Amino acid sequence: MKIFKKGTDLYLIGLDQNITGFTDFIGSWLYNGEKTFLVDVGPSATIPYLIEALKTLGINHLDYILLTHIHLDHAGGIGHLAPFFPETPIVVHKKGIPHLIDPATLWEGTIKVVGDMARAYGPIKAVRPQSILDASQLASPYITPVMTPGHAVHHVSYICGPYLFAGETSGVYQSFPNSIYLRPATPPKFMLEVSIKSIDELLSYNPEIICFGHFGNHSDPRRILEYHRDQLLRWEEIIKRVTENYSGEDIEESCFKKLLNDDPLLSPFEKMQETVKTREHFFLKNSIKGFLDYISRK
Helix, strand or coil, X not given: CEEEEEECCEEEEECCCCCCCXXXXXXXXXXXXXCEEEEXXXXXXXXXXXXXXXXXXXXXXXXXXXXXCCXXXXXXXHHXXXXXXXXXXXXXXXHHHHHHHCCHHHHHHHHHHHCHHHHHHCCCCCCCHHHEEEHHHCCCCCCEEEECCCCCCCCEEEEEXXXXXXXXXXXXXXXXXXXXXXXXXXXXXXXXXXXXXXXXXXXXXXXXXXXXXXXXXXXXXXXXXXXXXXXXXXXXXXXXXXXXXXXXCCHHXXXXXXXXXXXXXXXXXXXXXXXXXXHHHHHHHHHHHHHHHHHHHC
């Protein structure tokens, strides 16, 4: 169990998985201010650690559980956590609601895409329909849900005071001395224009602190969001060039090598531990697949 105090009213609960390289990668945000809420809960495999952390912090009531999207690394454990907070509304995009009520299709699809990784995350349990609230219907003076499709069509970001809980709208982040690592999270079926629009929407709120789904926070959200918007456009250009000169080798690996060389936001990749490199190589290639699919549909 890891608890990182990020402000007087904000904690990041680290949910390290029993998967090589998945340290300081998945987490749950706890806000304990005017209202008390979680943003994302992680996979079912680490719900016991999340519950232990909440007990350690003296949390026995949650006003809301906010889900940015229903992918297993963000919401796979919601059916296991919900019985501990039976009166707490679970807020999610309306397109995610059927999958929380009956997660069979979500589970089967995740197994198909990531295989053993999904099994390590743990199974999904159904959530009672009466516990679920459509994010667009959330009426709170403290929390503003912002529909941010891109990483997923059902993606929602949340703004509370100075904080922007961005999920994966702003990519995947890791801090390094004197530099940052930032990569797109653009699995198929990716829509570049939709993602750019979501980033611009978040910029219009002028948040003061951005809280990432993966992993940590940054005190200059505008810079991060603008970096990421430019990065998405740069990836489109680089991957287009690679496909135009495709010579028959592994197209995804060719794009990967070219992006490592040409995208400065990926430069800390070489500083990572080998196990983290392996993780990032997998997810980078999945994001490249999203771009290749997008370009093929244009």
